[in-house]
Amino acid sequence: MFCTHFLRLLSFKLFALLMLLLIILFSFYMYINLKLHTSHLMANVIASANRTSDLIKKSTRYSMLKNQKEDVDQIITTLGNLQGVDGIRIYNKKGLIMFSGRKEETGEAVDMKAEACYVCHSEKIPKKTLPSINRTRIFYSQKGYRVLGLINPIDNEPDCSNASCHAHPASIKVLGVLDVKMSLAQVDRNIRESENKMIFFAVLFILTVGIVSGVFIWFMVHNPVKKLTIGTQEISKGNLDYQIDVKSKDEIGQLAKSFAYMMQELKKAYEEITNWSKTLEKRVKEKSEELERTQAHIVRVEKMASLGKLSATVAHEINNPLGGILTYTKLLIKKLEKLNIQGYDESIIKFLKIIENESKRCGRIVKDLLVFAKSSSVNFQQENLKNVVEKSLLLVNHHLEIKNVKVEKIMPDADLTIVCDTNQIQQALIALFINSVEAMPNGGTLRIELIPETGKNLIQIKISDTGVGIKEDIIPNIFEPFFTTKKDGSGLGLGLSVGYGIIKKHEGDIAVDSKINEGTTFTIILPTDLPKGEQKVVE
Missing domain, CATH: 3.30.450.20 (PAS domain)
Structure with a gap:
């Protein structure tokens, strides 16, 4: 053997x-x-x-x-x-x-x-x-x-x-x-003597060369090849940490280096496969959650489309009667004030004022419903996002002062020009600003940060507050129409829904990160290179 x-x-x-x-x-x-x-x-x-x-x-x-x-x-x-x-x-x-x-x-x-x-x-x-x-x-x-x-x-x-x-x-x-x-x-x-001497010296020379060659082949060929063979056997056993100790710089040395590199790559691939196997359940869970979020988003879009159609119908049906009620209420108030009848109950005018105010509130609700349900066209033009943010803050400035909210702005000197519908982006920002202010009833800080992503042609808008925060279980519902957490009925629950729709019209995205009693951050991501001009947007 x-x-x-x-x-x-x-x-x-x-x-x-x-x-x-x-x-x-x-x-x-x-x-x-x-x-x-x-x-x-x-x-x-x-x-x-x-x-x-x-x-x-x-x-x-x-x-x-x-x-x-x-x-x-x-x-x-x-x-x-x-x-x-x-x-x-x-x-x-x-x-x-x-x-x-x-x-x-x-x-x-x-x-x-x-x-x-x-x-x-x-x-x-x-x-x-x-x-x-x-x-x-x-x-x-x-x-x-x-x-x-x-x-x-x-x-x-x-x-x-x-x-x-x-x-x-x-x-x-x-x-x-x-x-x-x-x-x-x-x-x-x-002749025989010479022949014997020649044979002797030839044998001696062959033995000498054979011994030297044998030692050379043993150390320069046999040992390195044996180490490579042992390395392959170790790999076949699964020992990917085995190191081949071949330091020569010849072809066998290069082969050993290539073999060592191959072992490292195999080890890396094996570790990746092992890690993938270990995290497969986690990845499947993440993909399942992602699918659930996608499905929920599709349901939300369908729900918004259905509500949009219903809102348009209801708004048109209610708007005319409300207009009549408001008109006749104002007319009655003016006539009573002109007649100046002695002894009439002043509570009548008070009641009429209440009817007028409530009619106006209903009118605003109907207007918001029409805006929400309207299939409109957007007019994309170049605009500096800094200017849009400043105008939006100016429109809610009084609201900020009343609530004792301080504003922090972080706007880099870089070019923040985007292609957008200025009025709609402004409307979405105002809705988010008001939502943040109302989350800080005792005052706080509203932080606005603009982050350009030049290589990706994107701009991030981070709107953070130090308010009460949003519970984790209701975050997926905050962009749904008519969803509100206000118990006094002061909000209709359309502000964030309208803003969400505007961001989507601009091929952007919006994310929410919130912690109870620490605050909430809305992150808006908008592309900077949308095509200019008026475009029809189908709801």
């Missing part, structure tokens, strides 16, 4: 490939080197054999010219006993051994097909000349070592054919052959 796992390692495969390449390269190098070395040694041996052969020919030339066979024999015997010389023979052209380093061979005839003779006598007519490359031969001696044989023809020189002692006809070109045999035992030993 361990061997199988080890063989699958990337580091082992790299190491095995490197060692295989080293072995192949060094084997090829040794083969070429040994071939060259062997060729060089053989060339030296052949050169030595040629020199020896030439030396013998020159040493025996004079003795042969004088036919001094004893001297020739002595020279052959002496040179034949030299180290490295395996034998020296001189053949005549008939194959008879004339001289030899071994006395017992002298006078023997050799087979013309022997290795020394066959080169020249392979054909019917013996060759008169022989190329240098064909003069050498290598064979194994009876003792088992290799021998280099060199044949050197003895030409019939003019001195030989003119000699008085043993003249040879000039027509004979070759008198015989000098055969020198050099032992290759020492050469073979040198």
Whole structure:
């Protein structure tokens, strides 16, 4: 199991490939080197054999010219006993051994097909000349070592054919052959020695390179890859906090950094999924509440539309009778005052005044109903919101003084120009101002703050008071028509509804934040870039 796992390692495969390449390269190098070395040694041996052969020919030339066979024999015997010389023979052209380093061979005839003779006598007519490359031969001696044989023809020189002692006809070109045999035992030993040394140093070098390469691959490849592998295993177990300790700046180091970044992203995504799972119930609840608010808003809009139609009908039906009552009441009062009748009950005029005042109040109610129900057009024009706020405050200034309410204004120097229907925005602000003032019966502070949101093309209007506040359970109902918290019946409950409708006509929004006995803040958000001109608004 361990061997199988080890063989699958990337580091082992790299190491095995490197060692295989080293072995192949060094084997090829040794083969070429040994071939060259062997060729060089053989060339030296052949050169030595040629020199020896030439030396013998020159040493025996004079003795042969004088036919001094004893001297020739002595020279052959002496040179034949030299180290490295395996034998020296001189053949005549008939194959008879004339001289030899071994006395017992002298006078023997050799087979013309022997290795020394066959080169020249392979054909019917013996060759008169022989190329240098064909003069050498290598064979194994009876003792088992290799021998280099060199044949050197003895030409019939003019001195030989003119000699008085043993003249040879000039027509004979070759008198015989000098055969020198050099032992290759020492050469073979040198080759084997060189081969063994080469193998030793090659193995030593391969082992050294292998150890260094193995250590390098182990620390630079195996360990980082192993750490990456452990990292992937830790991730598969869900351990996203595991840190990979790879500090190298190479490709593996970059891979480790990318892997660490991936782990961080996975951890972040996992935490987001976990948090999402934990807060899913809360999110569902929030969405449900948002849907409920949207549904309530739709119901409120439908209710306002229905009430608008009903209010318009009722207002038109009541307005004419009220006008008649008010007119005749004023007429009766004037006539009674002109007649100046003594003894009539003054309470009659008092009652008529009450009828007049109540008729006027009913008239105002009818007027508010008509304004609420009216399908009107709005005229959007550029206007500085600061001016609209100032005019609205001016119209309720007397009301503020009576209630002992102080005004704080926070208006930045930035451009607060918006596109709106000035009269309607002013009407909505007045309704909110009056609502805030009436929430402070004992006086207080009315705070107005304008906040531009330049990047979003929006402006916030915050209207805050220090009044009694609004209960949380009735906040969703305060913009409904005819909803009021005044118990004395002094309010109709249309002011905030009308203001809400105006804000919606301007594609804005309004929000309420209130705390009991601390105060209420109305936040109006209006766009600044509505299209100019008169536009029909359908209720």
